[in-house]
Amino acid sequence: MDPMRRSPSPCSSRPSSPRTPPCEMLGYVGIEAVLDQLKIKAMKMGFEFNIMVVGQSGLGKSTMVYTLFKSKMWKSTVPGLGTPTPQTLKLQSVTHVIEEKGVKLKLTVTDTPGFGDQINNDKCWDPILGYINEQYERYLQEEILITRQRHIPDTRVHCCVYFVPPTGHCLRPLDIEFLQRLCRTVNVVPVIARADSLTIEERETFRRRIQHNLRTHCIDVYPQKCFDEDINDRILNSKIRDRIPFAVVGADREHLVNGRCVLGRKTKWGIIEVENMAHCEFPLLRDLLIRSHLQDLKDITHNVHYENYRVCRLNESHLLPRGPGWVNLTQAPAGPPATPRPSKVRHQVQDDSKDNEEY
Amino acid sequence: MTSEVARHLLYQSHMPTKTTCLSSQVSDDEQKQKKENIRSLTMSGHVGFESLPDQLVNRSIQQGFCFNILCVGETGIGKSTLIDTLFNTNFEDHGSSHFYPHVRLKAQTYELHESNVRLKLTIVNTVGFGDQINKEESYQPIVDYIDAQFEAYLQEELKIKRSLFNYHDSRIHVCLYFISPTGHSLKTLDLLTMKSLDSKVNIIPVIAKADAISKAELQKFKIKLMSELVSNGVQIYQFPTDDETIAKINASMNGHLPFAVVGSMDEVKVGNKMVKARQYPWGVVQVENENHCDFVKLREMLICTNMEDLREQTHTRHYELYRRCKLEEMGFTDVSPENKPLSLQETYEAKRHEFYGERQRKEEEMKQMFVQRVKEKEAILKEAERELQAKFEHLKRVHQEERMKLEEKRRLLEEEISAFSKKKATSEIYQNQSYMASGSNLKKDKDRKKEPGYRFELLCFDVRACETNGGRKDAEEGREGPCTMGRP
Numbered sequence: 098m099d100p101m102r103r104s105p106s107p108c109s110s111r112p113s114s115p116r117t118p119p120c121e122m123l124g125y126v127g128i129e130a131v132l133d134q135l136k137i138k139a140m141k142m143g144f145e146f147n148i149m150v151v152g153q154s155g156l157g158k159s160t161m162v163y164t165l166f167k168s169k170m171w172k173s174t175v176p177g178l179g180t181p182t183p184q185t186l187k188l189q190s191v192t193h194v195i196e197e198k199g200v201k202l203k204l205t206v207t208d209t210p211g212f213g214d215q216i217n218n219d220k221c222w223d224p225i226l227g228y229i230n231e232q233y234e235r236y237l238q239e240e241i242l243i244t245r246q247r248h249i250p251d252t253r254v255h256c257c258v259y260f261v262p263p264t265g266h267c268l269r270p271l272d273i274e275f276l277q278r279l280c281r282t283v284n285v286v287p288v289i290a291r292a293d294s295l296t297i298e299e300r301e302t303f304r305r306r307i308q309h310n311l312r313t314h315c316i317d318v319y320p321q322k323c324f325d326e327d328i329n330d331r332i333l334n335s336k337i338r339d340r341i342p343f344a345v346v347g348a349d350r351e352h353l354v355n356g357r358c359v360l361g362r363k364t365k366w367g368i369i370e371v372e373n374m375a376h377c378e379f380p381l382l383r384d385l386l387i388r389s390h391l392q393d394l395k396d397i398t399h400n401v402h403y404e405n406y407r408v409c410r411l412n413e414s415h416l417l418p419r420g421p422g423w424v425n426l427t428q429a430p431a432g433p434p435a436t437p438r439p440s441k442v443r444h445q446v447q448d449d450s451k452d453n454e455e456y
Numbered sequence: 457m458t459s460e461v462a463r464h465l466l467y468q469s470h471m472p473t474k475t476t477c478l479s480s481q482v483s484d485d486e487q488k489q490k491k492e493n494i495r496s497l498t499m500s501g502h503v504g505f506e507s508l509p510d511q512l513v514n515r516s517i518q519q520g521f522c523f524n525i526l527c528v529g530e531t532g533i534g535k536s537t538l539i540d541t542l543f544n545t546n547f548e549d550h551g552s553s554h555f556y557p558h559v560r561l562k563a564q565t566y567e568l569h570e571s572n573v574r575l576k577l578t579i580v581n582t583v584g585f586g587d588q589i590n591k592e593e594s595y596q597p598i599v600d601y602i603d604a605q606f607e608a609y610l611q612e613e614l615k616i617k618r619s620l621f622n623y624h625d626s627r628i629h630v631c632l633y634f635i636s637p638t639g640h641s642l643k644t645l646d647l648l649t650m651k652s653l654d655s656k657v658n659i660i661p662v663i664a665k666a667d668a669i670s671k672a673e674l675q676k677f678k679i680k681l682m683s684e685l686v687s688n689g690v691q692i693y694q695f696p697t698d699d700e701t702i703a704k705i706n707a708s709m710n711g712h713l714p715f716a717v718v719g720s721m722d723e724v725k726v727g728n729k730m731v732k733a734r735q736y737p738w739g740v741v742q743v744e745n746e747n748h749c750d751f752v753k754l755r756e757m758l759i760c761t762n763m764e765d766l767r768e769q770t771h772t773r774h775y776e777l778y779r780r781c782k783l784e785e786m787g788f789t790d791v792s793p794e795n796k797p798l799s800l801q802e803t804y805e806a807k808r809h810e811f812y813g814e815r816q817r818k819e820e821e822m823k824q825m826f827v828q829r830v831k832e833k834e835a836i837l838k839e840a841e842r843e844l845q846a847k848f849e850h851l852k853r854v855h856q857e858e859r860m861k862l863e864e865k866r867r868l869l870e871e872e873i874s875a876f877s878k879k880k881a882t883s884e885i886y887q888n889q890s891y892m893a894s895g896s897n898l899k900k901d902k903d904r905k906k907e908p909g910y911r912f913e914l915l916c917f918d919v920r921a922c923e924t925n926g927g928r929k930d931a932e933e934g935r936e937g938p939c940t941m942g943r944p
Contacts, residue, residue: 122570123545126542126543126755127760129570129571129572130759130761131759134761134765135509135513138765139509140509167502167503168498195505197503198506243783245779247772392514393511404617404618407616411616
């Protein structure tokens, strides 16, 4: 496009990675105050986080959400006897703002009641993929406006927690199909739900089998190996990858144990403490999702998954008909592998040229 | 199928609303959001996301920061020295000449480390600003440079396969405009330059070499400058006053603009410390003494308090304005003529088709032209061929005629020869008869006769040979006649 290329620049064109001679400062300047400025800005703007929970009914999704965020998202977690089971998968999103120590978090939880509940569960992942793609589409449409908003509201799903029923054997075909499709579009964290029905040894065998299944079917769950930036990340993430999927238990009642009030499930043979590492791995899940990797989840969604979607969308657009069918919810295409995130430690990015070949 | 995701009003109210043209859209948004509301939940326990800002900060530390400063001012006004002093380093030593015919910009990038913060600092200096006799073109290179940086970013953003997180942001975050300490008012060049830059970059005007002005003059100078700027509608950067923690200090600093600064990297002993200062016979001007100049204020404002805000303003205000203007210039709009919302995609597609069509058409044209040319050339060549043919025919005819003439001559000659030989024969008969009568002189006469006869014949032979050779040569070009035979 000629008008764009016409603008002259007296200086040479922008340095892509300019030679930066390191300079030593002879005294304190105060550059590190920029970190505080960042913090202030972040606190003012608040954070957004969108999480999706997927699994069959009765696996404890809503309870888990409660346990994670210590707040009741939905009015009732148990569907009343009168309500009929939904015939098709309907996604429900709820948004709340929670605040802790001055930090505001706008949390959106998307539930998927009816997933995997029908007799014929063929293509039950379509509505979910459609929803995820719709959020990407929404963001993209906002981004390509001429007059953009100052802060584009981020409704993209940052993390999808997939609940695996505690059969103790291996991943079921439905699980495998779903995970295969979804891990290319969104960060997926599989968890073993209701892990209190498995003993510790059973949990380990189950976990190993699931890991084996994931490897066999090339399912890349979060934290993805290809996005490890440096050696520290790799070490940290390897530890996490070793424990995926976490065996979790959710609870929404508090009980008195040894004088302390803890969240747990009370049974005749004991009280399962949710936050006790010896009982279940909920703390690991909570730490991963909230305390340590939340920003990373958002980054990968924005830099990798959203960019992939954008590339597909912009490449395909000349094939789509214009007009009312413009916002076309495309399924996650069978192809494109995620482009590896370029490291901040400055090594070359290899862009997958497979993307172009597919289209 | 899915429920609408609700938006929270609290966020909108906390956003700094410094937008000018965006404000209308923001308020529309607000209206929409007032209808849907989000509950605030109280949690029944500790979740742990207060570490979120730390996670964000950690990520930023890993990525590193980027800050670009543009220094605009006349040669020798102290730009490089001030930057050196601000960042407490010696970046480069040599000054520049006054004799450049045009204004140029020179950019240099440095990497600074402080505790765990990595800062990629780019300093862009104007070289030769204000030196020319005719200063009409002085500010254009600066405007072009700023636009070029925005352009590069826009190009990257519009790519299909892009890598924005890896992109070295070269957009200018702040422009330090150096005003000469005349004590009177702004120069025309300064006013013009600032006016053309104020919508593209955050401008912080500073009074350079402030040790040349006394305190009283300085106050008046500052007031004069600010009033001139205001009356000419120049929008300089205002330090943000919407966050309580820094609102007060920013507001007070806003009143001290433009900062009167002195730069120096030389150290002078004052009391029992070595401080950065300029030594004069009448005293020492200490750079970091707030009573002497506003350097500390500038450093505080620029680096410690508002660096992030400067970057944000550049990105959300100046860059967005540039982007909008650029895209509108290219013909993209958000609303089509029929007032239906038009997406960038559709317009882009339309343009793409248009361009393709144009290209096809041009290709066709070129093809046609090519075919035409080929035809013309062919015609010319054919014409030439015909001409050549005609010439050949003509020549052939001429030769034919020549040959016939020569044949004719030859025939005549042969007839002559035969007639002559007949005569000779009859004369011989007569001679024999006369010999019979005489008798004795026969042999001698015979001998005598033989010789002249032989010679006579030879003569005839020679003449004939020459004539026929010559004739043949004329009639057939290039063929070797028998007279050449045997010759080397």
